[in-house]
Amino acid sequence: MRRLLISGLAAGWMATGVAHGAEITERTTYFMVQGATFAELDRALGMTGPLLSGGERHAGSTKVTFSRDLEFASRKMGCQVSRTNLRLDLVTTLPRWNAPGRADPQTRTKWKILQRDIAEHEAHHSKIAKTWLDRMNRELLALPAEPTCARMELVATRRVHELQLDHANAQVGFDRAEARVVDSRLNGKLAAATGKAIR
Template identity: 45%
Template sequence: MNLVHALSAALLLLPTVPAVAGSISERTTYFMVQGTTLDELNNSFGRGGPLLGGGERHGGKTAVTFTPAFDYAERQGGCSVKSASVRLNVVTTLPKWSPPAGATREMTILWRTMRDEIATHESRHAAIAKTWQARMENEIRSLPPRATCADMKRVADMAFRGDLAEHDRAQRNFDRVESSVADTRVKRRIDKNLGQFVLR
């Protein structure tokens, strides 16, 4: 099973919608996984996991939406940013498994290790989005004044769109790095957790 989960990020630009500076909304949804063996769990991921880019299903998903609200003010013959806030909405989708009667203790340990790995991976995506939320607000607030408010708005919108692209690249870079180490790390954790169970 490939335990690396690509990010699906919905990037929404709605400058006219008000938002509280730094506001963050987070929600977690779950999809059910079934099976009593590792192969059955893997197959269940493939059937019911969240759809990401390329039409593939994965073990987890983090969807983020940035909604900006920028205000401008005329000052001394020019126009500057009066306020800048970006609302961040994060929806994380994680797997949920209720061990059936035939599930072994070893299978439960395997599941918990996989579940924790998926949850940690998706939380890192959320953390990246939160970092970029603050960067977006700070960058817009620090933009120098322009001759007119129309020019100021155009520059701010352009800067915001550039930050969205940089955020997306940061998320992809994280997945790229994870793809080279995640499977080895998970195998090591499984061996450790199973070894502790055997020693009891």
């Protein structure tokens, strides 16, 4: 039996669980925003939010780390992946606001809606990662046998890299789709909560 440790990191995009033999850990961190009006809070998000690739600050982020300790076994038909030992670590960063006394009720209501929308967006990034974790587990265990375990390691490593790239593309695709609808969705939620259109 041979083993291969492979790790990968993707960024962008509180509990511990086990799914299909994979360990998942999640934690949430926060950054503070300051302001007394919704416009001030919106500006603060762009100034203090997590800095992602490309040098842009975002209202939230989810750091995704996949790791796996693959095990291989020689059988009659050749060498195969016998265990994947997958692990997924998720670190979500969200905004937090301690409302000053001069913040009016409408601003507080708008903030709750915005904060909830940001949290839901980041939760979907985590959901995408968990979906790909399951897919990685299935596909690695289903790889056809190779003549030697050395060859099996090479094949498994290549497939891991392909799956991680596909996962990263899925995360980017979600962000692109969100960029097209997030403003209208938020404006609709804010207008419904405050009883007037948001300009």
